[in-house]
Amino acid sequence: MSELFDAVDALVASRAQLPPAEERKRLRTAHGLTLDQVAAALQVRRATVSGWESSKKPTEPRGPEREAYARLLGQLAQLYPAPGAKAEPPAATPAPAAPTGTPAPTEAPTPLTGPEPGRRSPAATVGTRDRSVGPPDLPPAAPRPARTTGPSSTSRRPVTGKPAPAAVVASGTDPRFENGPLAVVDAGTDGRVLAYCPGGRVLDVPAKSLPALVDWTLKEAKLGGPRLSGPGKDADPLLVLTESALERYGLPTALTDEERLAGRIPEGHKVVRQLKRAEWKLTKRGFGPWARIYRPATGAERACVQLCIPSWQALDARHWGGADRLPPAELARVLGVYAARVMTPRGSTAVTGLELMTALHPPTRASEPGADGTRHSEHNPGSLGRDPVDCAPCEAPDGHPLLADLPRFHVRGPDEKLFEEAYDWARPLTDDECMRRHLVGIDVNMAFAAGANGLTVGLGAPTHVRAPAFDPKLPGSWLVDLSHVDLSRVKVGKDSWADLDAGLLPSPFTPKGERPEGPAWYATPTVAYAVELGYEVRPTEAYVRPENGRYLDTWYQRLRDAFLTTMADLGVGADLPPADFLAAMDGWEKRDPQLAIVVSAIKATVKGGLGKLRERPRGEGWRPGEPWRALSRPTWRPDIRAAVISRTRINLHRKIVKHAAFTGRYPVAVLSDCVVYAADGSSPLDVLPYRDGRPLPGGFKLGINPGLVKHEGTQSVLWGEGVRERFDAPDLNLARYIKDGTVTDADHGE
DSSP states (O other), X not given: OHHHHHHHXXXXXXXXXXOOHHHHHHHHHHTTOOHHHHHHHHTSOHHHHHHHTOSSXXXXXXXXXXXXXXXXXXXXXHHSOOTTOOOOOOXXXXXXXXXXXXXXXXXXXXXXXXXXXXXXXXXOOOSSOOOOOOOOOOOOOOOOOOOOOSOGGXXXXXXXXXXXXXXXXXXXXXXXXXXXXXXXXXXXXXXOEEEEOTTSOEEEEOOSSHHHHHHHHHHTSOOOBOOSSTTSOOBOOEEEEOHHHHHHTTOXXXXXXXXXXXXXXXXXXXHHHHHHHTTOEEOTTOSSTEEEEEEEEETTEEEEEEEEOGGGTOSOHHHHTTGGGSOHHHHHHHHHHHHHHTOOOOSSHHHHHHHHHHHHSOXXXXXOOOTTXXXXXXXXXXXXXXXOOOOOGGGSOTTOGGGTTSOTTOOOOTTTSOOOOOOEEEOOOOHHHHTSSEEEEEEETTHHHHHHTTOOEEOSOOEEEESOXXXXXXXXXXXXXXTTOOTTEEEOSSSOEEEOOGGGSOOTTSTTOOOOOXXXXXXXXXXXXXXXXXXXXXXXXXXXXXXXXXXXXXXXXXXXXXXXXXXXXXXXXXXXXXXXXXXXXXXXXXXXXXXXXXXXXXXXXXXXXXXXXXXXXXXSOOOTTSOOGGGGSTTOXXXXXXXXXXXXXXXXXXXXXXXXHHHOOOOSEEETTEEEEEESSSSGGGTSOEETTEEOTTSOOBSSSTTSEEEEEEEEHHHHHHHHHHTTOTTOOGGGTTTTOOOOGXXXXX
């Protein structure tokens, strides 16, 4: 009889009424799920799920996929009812889980709102840009949590007199982390210590000392986060200590100059001694702005708590704006959103960006059970492994041990050193450009993230090859002469060529835009572009990596989704028409300054994480030719960094060439991911060609998605010429200052 019931249930489910496409997408994004995760769980293609959510012509699932999809949407609708609908208790049966290796959201993002009017909340960081590596109303804030009964150590209470931050709480699938990934610990004048969690929960903290605080966090606070991939590890709880909490637990509220340079307080400090007596350990970096307190793991159990101390400059103002000055509840909101959408911070945004790569691709995994049923640790395919690998000599930065035999003052040229960096190029304006009124800057969104998407990179050590045949699918470094590539005639299509003014274009092969003069080392994407432009290449030498894969894909996808979700919360959605997009971007930072901080941190995570792949020695008493600490990491991979930068620069040049071939307009300055054009009007629409609302195929397109462009800023041509005349620099890079037009004497050493 049960089989008949199952058959009836399946028959009913196969004709289940599904919500509209827009509601399907809302439910998925509300739970922080990506298209890839849903596709993997339902065992269909990503494009299939995208079609089910299409606002134009949605497709409908069939067969068992429809049954599973209806089940998923039904449970998500219980967790995230539509505005105005009454929530019902969730079903007892859990939704289908993502398969092993699929990154799962650490938290379920919910509607986010700005701070209460009149509350102090700093705007996002503004100023000279760091170039290194009518919108809809926002939904209402989540209601304040009601007081609950329970032991005083974990009682939850609303913040008296303060607006509860928007809810960013655990999805409820793991009761170990029901209070979220982190808490901001603050001590009141009445002696009470409170822990502010994302989502408005506030816990009473009974701990009287720092060792007791660590114990409480691990045993009672229910803080932390689930792993991002099957073989990975759960995220350790993070405690953010305010100045009052530092005083309460016997720590200084600020570091001395000596301590700041050392990056830690002395080992003889009384609190460090307290931790040692309680048999807690610190990592090699000691007790600094990002301290990790742990005991050696026993089996699979970890005992580790991380501290973040904003007043010790843990939150770099260049990336976190004024987050360190936010009240505890608002700071918990900012860090909670970041933790939910990226990962729990593990240090600076750069450190977190690198740690995210490892969290998504752990170096090892458990093997299949042997004959006796036991498992062991084995290499996780697609990861960088547990052990570091040497780079190729051409990929090594100056001072690397591989170069220890070079003469002391030897300067390596392009035929000895791989130099793949972002653009910093500019030229004087032509007479025609001087007659135009404006200089319009456009900026590529998340350019380096887009450069990492779909990029095949080496996973293992390099193999040296003499006189190789170039293979555009093989990652590596190639010694080849590209000086013969002539930009005055380039291939812009399968069978079409374009005649261009090469003197008005930067070379795609050098960061300064200069034409190469002879053989030089290049990453695979750069050499492949020369072939794409229609020219023959003949490498004389190469270091290639036969073991390779798309290591950065899931890293890109998680950061992309974090960026797009947060920008959508700020009123800037994807796929907006050009004029609507420009309107939505106007003043986006001011709609919710706290979320603007999150956007800044996400961007910094991309650039910083890639930069960490070639981290240089810092304050370690290091001498050229000696190894430094970062070399011991399997994620010290300058070749991967070079490949991403190469592809990012080439992507930009390809669009510049398409634009020039179609419009006859050339850039006057390029800085990393920003391009400046002279135009008669002040809008990007006066620069970018659109026909019937459609952009130039293969060229620049306005939009918020990574790889698309936004308006960076507009200044007058007179401003540009005046700045260059002031500093007697006819080729001064105006892209550096196009955002707000501010140029100081300090920028030029005057």
